[in-house]
Amino acid sequence: MTVIYGLLYAAYFMLLGSGMRVMFNWVSGQHVLIHKKTEFFAQSFFQGIFLHVVLFNILQFFPLAHSWILILTGSLVSACLLVLILAQYHGKMLRFQSIAPTRLSLSLLVLVTAGTCLIYWNGRLLPNIAWDSWMIWEGKAKQWLAQGLNVEISQWQEWIGNPQAVFNVSAHYPDGISLLYFLPKLIFTDSNPVVHVLALVAYALTTLLMISRLAKFNTPGYLQLVFVMVMYSIPLINNHLMIFGYADIWMAMYVLLIMLTLMDYQDEGHQGTGLTIIGYLLLLPMLKLEGWVWLGLFVLAHLLVKAYRSRFRSHLAVVATVAIIVMMITDGIHLSTPLGQLIINSQQLVVFNLLNTPLEFSDIYAALLTGFFWQNNWSFIWLGLPFLLVTFFTQNQNRASQVSHVFMLLALLCFLFLFFFTTASQWARDLTALNRVVLQLTPCYLFLLFKMLSQLRGVADQPDPA
Amino acid sequence: MERVTVNYRLVLYWLLSMLALLLCLWFPTEQKIPRDLPPIDLVKSFEVEPSYLYFLDNQFHAVAGNRLEIGLKKKYLKNKFQRYNTLVINDLNISLNKVISLNWTLNKQRHKVPLNLTRTSVNRIDFNTRKAKDIKNLHLLIEHNPEMGIHKDPLDEVTFSSMYLSNGHPSGQPAVDFSEWLDYSPVKFNSINGYTSPDNTHLKKLILKVGTWLLISVVLYVLLGVNGQQLIGTLLIGWLLVSIPYWYNFHRQQNQLQEAFPENSSYLNALDRQAMDTARSITSKLESLPAFDPKQHKLVIFGPNQFIYLRLFYHLSEYDVAVHNTLRDLSQTSAKAIYVFFAGSGKLCHPAMAHQWTYMTSDQLSNQSFDRIGTPPVKVVTMEADYCMVMTR
Structure with a gap:
């Protein structure tokens, strides 16, 4: 029943x-x-x-x-x-x-x-x-x-x-x-x-x-x-x-x-x-x-692809470069907003009331390698990650694929940053957080991996002429 | 003509790929150790009460309860036993709710090697010393794994036909590898984070071997220019190889769960059953209290955020209940409340102690003596063997 x-x-x-x-x-x-x-x-x-x-x-x-x-x-x-x-x-x-x-x-x-x-x-x-x-x-x-x-x-x-x-x-x-x-x-x-x-x-x-x-x-x-x-x-x-x-x-x-x-x-x-x-x-x-992190990453991926395809992309690249240089000179951002503080500098990361963490490097290579590659059968599929990343840049992709690729890259970079530089590293060591992030990304990764495999020589079905 | 060339490449691809697979799987990764040392039968060195170990029908039967320690007397082992690197148990039959390990002490440091739960259990051992006399308290330990479920009769038997120390296994390294790969990893409370812990990556070698083969196959795919379908076929074989341990584990899991939760109970484990019984007792006490009003009284379980207290909270959540372990916070509240204290903190229910913690704020304690305070603001509701309750006046 x-x-x-x-x-x-x-x-x-x-x-x-x-x-x-x-x-x-x-x-x-x-x-x-x-x-x-x-x-x-x-x-x-x-x-x-x-x-x-x-x-x-x-x-x-x-x-x-x-x-x-x-x-x-x-x-x-x-x-x-x-x-x-x-x-x-x-x-x-x-x-x-x-x-x-x-x-x-x-x-x-x-x-x-x-x-x-x-x-x-x-x-x-x-x-x-x-x-x-x-x-x-x-x-x-x-x-x-x-x-x-x-x-x-x-x-x-x-x-x-x-x-x-x-x-x-x-x-x-x-x-x-x-x-x-x-x-x-x-x-x-x-x-x-x-x-x-x-x-x-x-x-x-x-x-x-x-x-x-x-x-x-x-x-x-x-x-x-x-x-x-x-x-x-x-x-x-x-x-x-x-x-x-x-x-x-x-x-x-x-x-x-x-x-x-x-x-x-x-x-x-x-x-x-x-x-x-x-x-x-x-x-x-x-x-x-942490749903808001994924939300932010999707919005960013969408905006980046939109900016890349825009006819003003060179202007936008200049603006972004200038903004980064200004941030480096002024030692980051320190803003007080109605939502809370936004502080980004080399010592601290504060994003409103969502995240407040000191920035410090933690050596979690061993846990990271174990979490991704040495545990169980899912580790086997992550061995394909380097190949997937290469195809992001070597194969021609339509706009839909580009968004998914940029999102995947951003997600990986974001979580590597959080684990290496923030207090999240403490949960990475015993694989608790690491495996959960791996889990949250696994369906997306699998989808992109199989999409890549279907683009191998002679694999894809011939498209319907209609 | 062209078709023949394609087939030739195809055959060559699979031939080389399969050769590479065999090479990767059987490639010796262990340091070679001289095999001149004869095996040491460990059974002769067993030190255990006869009622806990007997021999019948060509099998040794160890009667293991929650914990059975089988000492290994060094005087019956050869002087060089520390040079052996493999412990083999043949025909091992052990309940899936039990674990077995080899333990010793070296330089006051404890060493524990969990043994593989396979029919032929072949285990790598490194005693980490050249001197046998440095190794103390060498013993086998059979323990009940209470984490999952309420095992009604933990007093079951572990059987095996032989147990010995050797250098490698007669069948070579594959026997050691297969025993390690097919080791049982039962589902645990923290299995949500994966079956393997950071310090027990027993499938790492398998992934490395199959991953190396896959890399070789990718190189062959590029060099020979075969169809992508061949590479997908290779990937499929690789996936099947690395997934066999999981599927085998999944099947054994079913047996263990049927054994652990035969009655489809809502208890998570023995500790939870205890929490449920306590919650029932607390509920009946509360319901019998004339002064108790569920809409007005808050119920505070005094304890940390640990399993037993949180489960108690869960079982009592029909009331306005909380778990808290800061006594000062309890003393400073004006809410109408009932406090539940357990074993260690049960003395807090005694009137004299109640005086102390209910007047813990510094100004009250410094300005007034206990005589002048008069009756404490709480009264004892019940004093049980494992818990007590007080209620604000």
Whole structure:
């Protein structure tokens, strides 16, 4: 039954996302052309999660009884269903491109399902052992269930002086993932397995989206099958799906989704795709504190590619060089803004209230080499990193690929900087932080690696002349 | 004609690539050690109570509870035992909730080598000394791994047919390598960070060997100009090779989890069961208190942010509960609260001690004597064997 409940919960997100998407197109007077059903429903699922998190964050402002929350959620589901029905039968909004399932697409689906079942097979036996889950994500949902969704959750100092507040050690963590636990907790007796199934569905849909995008690069079928096999045999990822409850796997999926959607946007320039990217970007800091780092990196990658392709790029390069020289002469930046201080110099890095760390070199080469290269089978694929970096510069890339490459480079540089020069080095030594960053980057890296492989001599399928 | 050339290149690519793979896998990476030393049977040197070790059906049976130490008496070992570099256990059958290690002390420093949990366990040993007399307290240790689950009957048997020290394995280095690569890495609370810890990278050599082969194959791909599909085939073989240990581990994991969590319980481990029992006891005490109002009273568990206290917090989270371990903060609050103290801090519930910590602020302690303070602002609610509770008046 748990599996069915989990699948129903996943269907709820798909319904929310589809409804929102159709509604947007309806308002903007466009048709929803669905090329691939898997792609449409996968994107709708992740858009649905965004909508759910935002809506429930808003509901937290109101002192609503749980029954009211259930009524509102039910109404929302009904409204989405109604929009889809009306769109289909009256407005003819949805247009499916009739694509018959091929042997390849069926094989891929079977492989993804088999991988998902295998992880569930081991994971279902485990209780909720992930600290972050029972303490923060599920923990907060449990507190909301007992005290109400709008109860203020705070740390000791605020809690002890406020009779209305409840305590949580990690009260300052964002509520995004906790909100995924809340609804199942409200409806089912054992909510954790339901969210576990949800995470497995999310990962399966991420894999399908990656395959879809690889197919657009003319990646042959056998390579797509190898890709799925690799996606489901990396213990670092599988552990996060098995011992479910840490935010890193969600971060990994959304970082990847943003990269894929950004590529779609560069290709098609569709307004709805642009809004989807903004939604996904905004969701990152709602899932985990360091989400804003990824957000910043994506924005920077986009701007850099835009600047590179601009006709004023030489002017922009001069301005950037001058700015760097001025910074070096004046020993960095020291700004006081309404958001907080921005200090960048050789001794200190302060970015508003998000980061405040002294800058000092730490020798973490050994941990870094171990984290990337000497641990388990995922280390084997990272041996391809130098080849990938070389192809960034040697192969001709379209704008969509350029953005993803610049993002990957920026992400690697950013985390190398954080580990070598900031207090983050203390977590790099025991591989705790290092492996999580590796995890968050692994899907993106795998995608780019397989894209590179499909560009090898004689590998890519011949593009459809149509 | 051209087609023949392509096939020739293809055959050459795979021939050279497979040769390179065999060379990489079997290339000796260990320092050569003279094999003139005969193996030393360790069983003869065992020092353990007979009831804990017996021989039956050609197998040694070690009855291991939570911890079984089997001493290795040096007088039964040869003088040069420190020169041996391999410990072999044949037909090892050990519960997946147990670990076995070789331990000794050298220059007052403890050394511990976890032994591979494979049927034929071949382990590299380096005693780090040339003098046997420097090695003290040499022993084998079989321990229960309590991290995962509540094992109902930890008193199970570890069996093996022989155990000896040797220089290398008769089957050569591959036997040592395979034992190391197929070693069982059970899932742990911190497995979320990967299966391997920074000081136990037992797959490093495999990755290096397969990675070197891959590099050679890339060079062959460039030089011979074969189709990219061949390189992808090479990559696939490489991936399968480095993933076999994981899949084998994954399969054994299933057996261990079935053993560790047979009843699909919500307890994380034995410690969590203890926390749950304590939480139930606290709940029943609170519910029986007429003065207790869940909407007004805050419940404070006095303790650090450690597993047992945080789990207690989790099990009690239907109340307005917190975990805190700064006594001064408790004394300075005006909130209506119930404080829960555990074993070490249980004395804080006694009236005399309650006087002290509830008046800890410096001005109150310096200006007033205990006589003039009168009754403390807290009263004892309950005194249990493992915890006590006080309530603000």
